[in-house]
Amino acid sequence: MNNKIEQQSRTDDAESVDHTISFDSVDKVYGADAVAEESVVALQDIDLDVERGEFVSVVGPSGCGKTTLLHMAAGILEPTDGSVQINGVDVQSSQHERKEVGLVFQHPVALEWRTVRKNIMLPVQILKENGAIDKDMSHYEDRADELLSLVGLEGFGDAYPNELSGGMQQRVTISQSLIYNPSVLLMDEPFGSLDAMTKDELNLELLRIWRETEKTILFITHDLDEAVFLSDRVVVLSPRPGEVADVIDIDLDRPRGEDTRGSTRFVELSAELHQYFKSLQ
Amino acid sequence: MIGNAVRKLGNGITGGGRFSFDNDRLTRWVLSGFGLVLLLAFWEAVTTVLSLNPKYFPGPMGVVNELIRIWPAIVAALPNTLSAALVGYLLALALSIVIAIPLVASDRLLNALMPFIIGTNTVPRIAMTPLVIYWVSFYSVSMLYLANYVMAVWVAFFPMLIAAIDGFRSIDEDTENMLEVYGATTWQEFKYVRFKNGLPFIFDGMKIGFVLAMIGAVVGEFVSGTFGIGSQAASAIGRTSIARAFAIVLVLGLISTGVVLIVYLIESKMIFWRESSIMGDE
Numbered sequence: 371m372n373n374k375i376e377q378q379s380r381t382d383d384a385e386s387v388d389h390t391i392s393f394d395s396v397d398k399v400y401g402a403d404a405v406a407e408e409s410v411v412a413l414q415d416i417d418l419d420v421e422r423g424e425f426v427s428v429v430g431p432s433g434c435g436k437t438t439l440l441h442m443a444a445g446i447l448e449p450t451d452g453s454v455q456i457n458g459v460d461v462q463s464s465q466h467e468r469k470e471v472g473l474v475f476q477h478p479v480a481l482e483w484r485t486v487r488k489n490i491m492l493p494v495q496i497l498k499e500n501g502a503i504d505k506d507m508s509h510y511e512d513r514a515d516e517l518l519s520l521v522g523l524e525g526f527g528d529a530y531p532n533e534l535s536g537g538m539q540q541r542v543t544i545s546q547s548l549i550y551n552p553s554v555l556l557m558d559e560p561f562g563s564l565d566a567m568t569k570d571e572l573n574l575e576l577l578r579i580w581r582e583t584e585k586t587i588l589f590i591t592h593d594l595d596e597a598v599f600l601s602d603r604v605v606v607l608s609p610r611p612g613e614v615a616d617v618i619d620i621d622l623d624r625p626r627g628e629d630t631r632g633s634t635r636f637v638e639l640s641a642e643l644h645q646y647f648k649s650l651q
Numbered sequence: 652m653i654g655n656a657v658r659k660l661g662n663g664i665t666g667g668g669r670f671s672f673d674n675d676r677l678t679r680w681v682l683s684g685f686g687l688v689l690l691l692a693f694w695e696a697v698t699t700v701l702s703l704n705p706k707y708f709p710g711p712m713g714v715v716n717e718l719i720r721i722w723p724a725i726v727a728a729l730p731n732t733l734s735a736a737l738v739g740y741l742l743a744l745a746l747s748i749v750i751a752i753p754l755v756a757s758d759r760l761l762n763a764l765m766p767f768i769i770g771t772n773t774v775p776r777i778a779m780t781p782l783v784i785y786w787v788s789f790y791s792v793s794m795l796y797l798a799n800y801v802m803a804v805w806v807a808f809f810p811m812l813i814a815a816i817d818g819f820r821s822i823d824e825d826t827e828n829m830l831e832v833y834g835a836t837t838w839q840e841f842k843y844v845r846f847k848n849g850l851p852f853i854f855d856g857m858k859i860g861f862v863l864a865m866i867g868a869v870v871g872e873f874v875s876g877t878f879g880i881g882s883q884a885a886s887a888i889g890r891t892s893i894a895r896a897f898a899i900v901l902v903l904g905l906i907s908t909g910v911v912l913i914v915y916l917i918e919s920k921m922i923f924w925r926e927s928s929i930m931g932d933e
Contacts (some may be wrong), residue, residue: 406664446828468834482924483847492843496833530924 389455390554390586391420391443396452397500398438411611412438416452418605418614420555420586427589427597429643430607432651434592439612442559443588444473456554469503472547472585476559478539480546487527490514490545503550503627510549515546520579537568542574548583555585559592573599577626594643599626605644608650615650618643709894716792724883725902731796731879732868733906739803740864743811746804751815755845756837763815768816772809777866778806782873799879806867807860807888808931812857818849847882851925854918865903 396416401409412435420426430436442445442454445461445468453460456470478491494510497503518527521541528580540560547555560576561569573596580587589598597604601620608615622635630636691711697703698710705713718725753759780802787798822844830840872881880899888896 389859442826444828444832446831468832471832473829473832475829477823477825479823479826479829480848481844483922493833496830496839496843499839500836502796502834615840633741 389419389420390422390424390457391588392455392458393418394440394453394455396442396449396454398435398442398447399450413607414611414613416612416614418617420588422586423584424603425477425580425587425589425601426603426605427591427592427601428605429591429597429647430612431609432592433645434605434607434609435612436592437558439607440556440588440590443524443554444556455518467502469497470552470554472550472552472555474540474543474547474555474557474560475594477564478531478536478543480539481537482531485528485530486523486534486542487514487518488516489531489542490549493546494550497550513549513551514545517548519615520548520582521545522575535568537564539562540572541575544579548579548585553586555580555587557587557589559590560595561596562591569593569596574627578599580593581625594633594647595640598643599631599638606643606646606650617647618646660919704863705894706891707893709897713894714901716894717894718901721895721898725880725899726885728878728880729902731877732799732872732881734860735796735799735868735871735879736803736865739800739868739909740807740861742800743804743808743860743864747808747811747815747856748853751812751819752841754816755819756841768809768812772813776806776809777802777870780870784871784875787841795875796877796879796925798875799868799877799881802867802871803864804867807864810863811853811856811860814852814859815849818852819845820849821852822848850918850922854914857914858911861914862907867906 393416397402397411397415399409399411416439418426428436428439430453438447442449443456443461448462455461455464456466459466461471478496480486481492484492491507491510491514494503494507498507507577515527518524521544523538523541523545526534526538531542534542544560564572575602579585589597589600594604599622603621604618606615606618607613618639620639622630622633622639695712698705698708698713709717734748736890740901754764783801783805784795784798787801788795791797819841822840826844830844835843867877869881871877871887876882876885880903884896884899887893887899
């Protein structure tokens with residue numbers, strides 16, 4: 371990589387870096403490296419900084435590249451151009467620390483043959499074997515118990531995933547992503563496949579977990595109300611190519627609760643976002 | 652372990668689990684038993700009513716009588732055949748898993764070899780029996796029985812290999828991404844996810860696999876003439892002793908069914924997280 375020097379300077383003044391997640395003029399083109407004539411520009415010129423402890427949602431019509439954006443932050447996809455940094459380190463570089471990022475998918479990825487507790491422990495087993503974390507396993511075993519109560523799954527540690535409801539399984543996945551205490555949580559429509567009531571309940575829980583753990587969260591959703599309810603800022607992506615159309619500040623008071631959804635300001639912001647969203651399509 | 656045992660016990664009590672013997676399942680067993688009796692009665696009736704020559708068209712009673720008569724000969728011939736089928740089967744199973752691992756680990760290797768694997772699987776491999784026997788006899792005539800082992804492996808291996816490849820590849824995209832985010836190595840992918848995730852496929856392959864290994868061993872004996880139940884069947888047919896041939900086929904069928912049932916049983920113990928049963932639960 372030719373940005374070695376740049377990287378070096380970044381690591382040097384890492385402490386002065388406030389952006390926990392930083393997209394720096396990122397393009398993602400599918401099929402760009404292939405001989406194929408048709409290439410698809412999924413994302414174009416994305417500049418986005420998420421501050422430490424901030425809750426930022428990304429909304430956009432389907433196919434606008436929301437998931438691509440998240441996968442680049444997770445290091446699963448490489449940007450065609452530009453770079454994505456977490457805590458000032460390029461996620462594609464070898465200095466990037468995997469333990470800094472937790473990922474929650476739309477569908478729970480709990481392994482059926484592992485108990486809830488063992489599923490939560492899976493990431494640290496892998497990271498420990500690869501020397502990516504230092505602490506003793508017993509530390510994480512204690513932490514798994516803490517997480518079980520944090521997400522409201524006390525007493526389910528020895529249950530198997532198929533004995534749990536969809537909402538409970540997603541709580542397992544959230545605990546799993548928190549077990550190694552990452553500073554960043556990337557969430558890809560985590561509650562998208564749940565019924566409305568469970569979704570509302572888990573939204574509240576997520577805010578509580580966020581408050582208690584002080585994570586930086588990048589949250590993908592297609593539910594505009596959910597985005598308004600949860601976030602400090604909502605990033606709106608325009609479709610094909612995906613570009614940042616607008617970033618909306620959500621100035622609702624915290625902590626937010628059941629009554630937030632009924633407040634005039636929530637209704638205003640939601641209406642504004644819906645209106646804006648319509649104008650995009 | 653204790654938690655597991657309690658869970659299974661609980662399933663048994665509530666009747667929701669695999670180890671319960673609920674009414675639905677009982678009904679199914681009774682019905683299939685009834686079907687079998689009906690079929691045999693029909694067979695016996697046809698041979699009697701049409702007064703068919705029992706030498707060429709024996710009824711079930713004739714077959715059973717013949718089975719009792721030649722039982723000592725069958726018991727003497729079985730070990731050779733069973734050993735070829737069983738050893739060949741286990742060898743093919745081990746090979747299929749060992750070979751599937753690098754194929755699934757490397758896309759390039761898989762792309763290079765998959766057409767060959769699928770092609771060979773499609774070929775009627777049993778037609779190669781004379782060639783296999785020829786090659787083995789070239790190696791050692793006194794150990795011609797080895798050809799039956801080779802045939803069992805040769806016939807059973809490819810479907811089991813394809814099952815193992817499909818099984819190890821069957822993890823969903825989110826799980827794959829999750830493993831990548833944690834920085835899991837290829838071996839960790841197998842250790843933590845792919846092996847267990849592939850088990851249902853591997854067990855399905857194992858059920859077909861034994862039947863095929865048995866066919867391979869028996870046909871090997873047909874052609875090689877080495878002592879075993881396959882060559883007994885061949886000579887029975889050669890002497891138009893139809894009842895005897897039927898009796899031998901019946902024994903082979905029962906053995907295959909028995910082994911497949913054992914595979915089902917091991918499957919339901921090993922894949923405890925998934926409902927599976929011989930007669931189907933749903």
